Amino acid sequence: xxxxxxxxxxxxxxxxxxxxxxxxxxxxxxxxxxxxxxxxxxxxxxxxxxxxxxxxxxxxxxxxxxxxxxxxxxxxxxxxxxxxxxxxxxxxxxxxxxxxxxxxxxxxxxxxxxxxxxxxxxxxxxxxxxxxxxxxxxxxxxxxxxxxxxxxxxxxxxxxxxxxxxxxxxxxxxxxxxxxxxxxxxxxxxxxxxxxxxxxxxxxxxxxxxxxxxxxxxxxxxxxxxxxxxxxx
Numbered sequence: 585x586x587x588x589x590x591x592x593x594x595x596x597x598x599x600x601x602x603x604x605x606x607x608x609x610x611x612x613x614x615x616x617x618x619x620x621x622x623x624x625x626x627x628x629x630x631x632x633x634x635x636x637x638x639x640x641x642x643x644x645x646x647x648x649x650x651x652x653x654x655x656x657x658x659x660x661x662x663x664x665x666x667x668x669x670x671x672x673x674x675x676x677x678x679x680x681x682x683x684x685x686x687x688x689x690x691x692x693x694x695x696x697x698x699x700x701x702x703x704x705x706x707x708x709x710x711x712x713x714x715x716x717x718x719x720x721x722x723x724x725x726x727x728x729x730x731x732x733x734x735x736x737x738x739x740x741x742x743x744x745x746x747x748x749x750x751x752x753x754x755x756x757x758x759x760x761x762x763x764x765x766x767x768x769x770x771x772x773x774x775x776x777x778x779x780x781x782x783x784x785x786x787x788x789x790x791x792x793x794x795x796x797x798x799x800x801x802x803x804x805x806x807x808x809x810x811x812x813x814x815x816x817x
Contacts (some may be wrong), residue, residue: 585610587721589728591618591772591807592646594799595625595689595690599817600634603806606815611640616763618716619730619771624687624799628652629694629706636709645713645800646730647751647774652691653710655683659705660695715750716742721809724766726792731773737762760789768792770807777802784812 588607593600609615617635621643622628635641658676684692695703716729727733732755733745742777754774761769772795776786779793783802786793796802796816806815 585612585614586811587719587809588616588793588806589616589618589719589726589770589809590804591730592620592775592795592798593617593625593631593646593804594623594687595621595628595631596629596798597627597634598796599624599798599804600631601806602813602817604816607806607808608728611638614641616644616719616728617641618728618794619713619772619773620648620795621646622652622688622691623648623683624690626690626692629693629698632706632709633702636705642717643709643713644717644728644730645715645747645751648687649710649713650747650751651683651686652680652688652738653707655680655688656692656695656707657693657807660707660764660797692701715747716745718742719809724809726768726770726809728770730771731755733761733769734773742758755791755793757786757788758768759791759792762790765790770794770809775800775802784816 593772621631635643719726719728730751731753734749734753755771757779768790770792775797776793777783777794777797779786785805785807792805792806796803796805803816
């Protein structure tokens, strides 16, 4: 059964649903979502709730998912006499303002509409997002990571990378990271509009960049790793 990858859905629930229909995702297929499910677009919680109910969807953490989890855990706390004066310190407030500026409002508003049980489930789900995955498809290996392999060096194990290096540091799409031609690196994070000027998947030097700017006037992209067929909404 085929293996698909998409990334940077950013709350675009309508595009997400249309993409699932376009690829005709079945329970036997596998779908990896390479980060940034939340923020910016109008319905991030609807996407998370749908993904949570699909055993064949494997989420990988993006910088927006990581920040949203951190902020929601800090903000969704009962205020008591003991924590009233210390709960929202200056650092937390600055982090919150940065999050709002970078699209966190839709995530916060959607979270507030959830039931208490749904809130707990969403936080648990976000906390379980993997930092990377390695998918073997046929005779090829695909390293799936949101931003890239920051501070890359040959011989550096992927488990040795920091969270920042995996979810924040941008990859160099024109760099051949591995001599082995059967190893590919699949990333989101950097919109292909900024790489090639086109809202289409970018292939170069065994790099596959799949963030096609779904929330910034581009398209939601998905690639089938078995056939390299590309899908767009």
